[in-house]
Amino acid sequence: MLLCTLILRLPVEKSGKLKVTLLQAWQVISKLCPALLGSNSNFYMSASIDMLQQLLFDLAGVMPTDTQPLFDMASRVLLEAGEAYIRTGDTSRKLAFIEQGIIRSYIVKDNGDEATLFLRCEGQFIASHDTIIHRQPSRFIYRALEPVTLLQIDYDVLEDILKNHPEYEPLRNFFLMRMLADSLKIMESFVTQSPEERYRELLAERFDLINRVPDKYIASMLGITPVSLSRIRKRMHTKGKS
Amino acid sequence: MLLCTLILRLPVEKSGKLKVTLLQAWQVISKLCPALLGSNSNFYMSASIDMLQQLLFDLAGVMPTDTQPLFDMASRVLLEAGEAYIRTGDTSRKLAFIEQGIIRSYIVKDNGDEATLFLRCEGQFIASHDTIIHRQPSRFIYRALEPVTLLQIDYDVLEDILKNHPEYEPLRNFFLMRMLADSLKIMESFVTQSPEERYRELLAERFDLINRVPDKYIASMLGITPVSLSRIRKRMHTKGKS
DNA sequence: CCTATAAATTAACTTTTGTTAAGCAGTTTG
DNA sequence: CAAACTGCTTAACAAAAGTTAATTTATAGG
Secondary structure (H helix, E strand, O other): OHHHHHHHOOOEOOOOOEOOOHHHHHHHHHHHOHHHHOOOOOOOOOOOHHHHHHHHHHHHOOOHHHHHHHHHHOEEEEEOOOOEEEOOOOOOOEEEEEEEOEEEEEEEOOOOOEEEEEEEEOOOEEEOHHHHHHOOOOOEEEEEOOOEEEEEEEHHHHHHHHHHOHHHHHHHHHHHHHHHHHHHHHHHHHHHOOHHHHHHHHHHHOHHHHHHOOHHHHHHHHOOOHHHHHHHHHHHHHOOOO | OHHHHHHHOOOEOOOOOEOOOHHHHHHHHHHHOHHHHOOOOOOOOOOOHHHHHHHHHHHHOOOHHHOHHHHHHOEEEEEOOOOEEEOOOOOOOEEEEEEEOEEEEEEEOOOOOEEEEEEEEOOOEEEOHHHHHHOOOOOEEEEEOOOEEEEEEEHHHHHHHHHHOHHHHHHHHHHHHHHHHHHHHHHHHHHHOOHHHHHHHHHHHOHHHHHHOOHHHHHHHHOOOHHHHHHHHHHHHHOOOO
């Protein structure tokens, strides 16, 4: 029972009965026992270049065969677990689509503590916002928490392509809108919810993330310390049975 | 002395000596006594249509005389103090540039409390993000805190214009980037700073705002209660003389 | 298999915030 | 002018979060 609590990061009743949905259980099992799903299967659905091409077609009606100029300029980047993708002081204007893995974006504060701004996984975009938006060296570090596969393009190169291929412009808008939507949602959560409520929401909406990432990064992203997150989880186990 | 404290929202030493810069003092005086500056002068610099045209020229090299199709579709909107610009449930996809005044964007929580997402003033954009990004009825209310002048355009109309005038596309990117930059900065402040530090920063960077807006909205935007903000300010007066 | 290391928990204590309610000052309204 | 109202402050108490440090629990390496 205790083992389950630690791995599942879920409330466990005093009786020892787990309160998990079938989907959640399957997710955990498939992670622990990949063999169950066949040798080459991968539980975490990886996002492919096809998704982006489909997206571009849906957004702008550009046929996948016509998007070669764009994807010719993109390159696939592989990162090892723990490897830094962007470091403090970098001036590159990298923009990437995560095909597989998790990237953590964080800043080192004056007192030496790290503050995690966000955790992004497959199907999401990451962008060096200091360099792209403000044209200043990055104050943030982007680091792979798992082996990561990226589809990367430099924002300057993208801008060049867009000059000759304005038909791809909807892709840039989609990227910006999606980044904006994410940020606004997080902003909203900070002014409307308590840390505990934010954690409950994360548990409900990004359950997979909680199981793949150390709690201390989750805590930091919620704006609290790991000690506080541990207490929140204890309160959730004992009292609120939701 | 007490009067000064209330109006200036600034630390007052026990001796009664005000700790304000010349600029700050002038700002307050000019607000209290507009007559000092002449009958038609306006201290808060209003942002004009010229600024937008200049911006478009800087960004894309489009001559101001060529931007008529764009500005023909924009309309000037006047709001009284306290008037709602966008209400809960609205489906319009309004996008506006604030020429004059302050707009507060807030949401009414389940318990009836209001949570302020942001306060925007002259020179900034506001946009109904629920309708524009998610195409869902607005959960937020946008309300004028002062008499407001807006330069408004519907996002759908803007998109139509952009189909025929792709040369204005940089304006949309600028707008999205700026909204994103603002959101990211606020997100960053929530994970790296305490409420007191966020208030100090607001005091340093948006001093004008603090004097034009009731504290309770500032508190809400910082993610705390008005009572807590009052205590923070008290701590700042007595202890930290910074 | 044992040890070193990192992550999470727990505890004790301090600080801060939330909550509720009372009071005060300034403004508006009848 | 008095009364109602709004916004800010203060107080008292409860709840939550920060801090530091010790302990337990995995994970990784030899």
